[in-house]
Amino acid sequence: MFSQNPVFIPGPTNIPDRLRAAMNVQTQDHRAPDFVETFAPVLEDTKRVFDTTEGTIITFPASGTGGWEAAVTNTLSPGDKVLVARYGMFSHRWIDLCQRHGLDVQVIECAWGSGAPADKFQRILNADKAHEIKAVLVTHNETATGVVSDIGAVRRAMDAAGYPALLMVDAVSSLASMPFHFDDWGVDIAISGSQKGFMLATGMAILAASPKALVAMETAKLPRTFFDFRDMMAANATGGFPYTPPLQLIYGLRESLKMLFEEGLDNVYARHHRLAEGVRRAVQAWGLKLVAQSPDLYSDTVSAICVPDGFDSNALTDHAYGAYRVSFGVGLGEMNGKVFRIGHLGSLTEVMVLLGPTACHSSRLAPRRTTCGRPHRHGR
């Protein structure tokens, strides 16, 4: 159960005691032989979560945002064209990061609540006979809207257009909670982080890179130092790190993988689906609507819920926190005040999840149209 206040934010997630204990290790010499023996198997085992045998696992001491930056800077050059759809705050932020790196970003504007538009990607790729687009970027699970996108459909669209671009996928809030098939979907770079499905403290960006991405890396000219795949892979080849590794997180990841494999990845995904479905039934019973436009888009890690006109969703989240110390996610960006989010990922059981909707139900009388006066909780 929760050892502190329940968090139903869509990450960072609850850290099970077993993982907190695993991360509670004293400083060790990261150049000693036993560190080498620890780290290499962790990288190898992580491949199972991405469902890849072909990919290389690369970790950095960073959050998911650092993972985005590593993916882009290691494979692209200034002025390169990338294709991406904006359908929520996280796809928006990845676009922003690409623009700030001097990429030529072609953005497809989509309604928030929709998913990656494979058909529109295909039309654009078909028309671009010169193959100017170097990468297609997709947010698998848009945490701001509770929408999961069909990555296989994007791959099929790229293949149907005979298009050679890289496929980069943000799997920050899906990996280790929802099925992910790096090899089958032909993903070239997938990005995740330690603090969501892996149930760990924040601080490790976890990526997988395909052989094709590693070829692109050889000619990519965007500057990178801390995030350089080449330095990391050269050090990892002998079980080491190019700089001081986040030791506690590496031990945590080793234990997290054990936990995931003990439960069985398919059971982990089935549990997330079951719990998500329970939350969705509660939402339906309240007569409220999800932001996700249709059931095929429903995320099994986070539900974004619209409050009725005339209500302020921040008043609800503040009331739940103030009265019950239960944290929900606020609406982000244009959804602030209109939407709240229930995260249902990571270390959760049926009993734990029941607490969330119960607190939410009890918060239904939160005052109308209030502003909570605590701007730090409001989403940007």
Ligand SMILES: Cc1ncc(COP(=O)(O)O)c(C=O)c1O
């Ligand atoms: C889908 C998605 N992408 C990227 C990020 C950014 O990750 P971080 O906050 O770990 O930098 C998040 C964070 O919640 C996310 O949900």
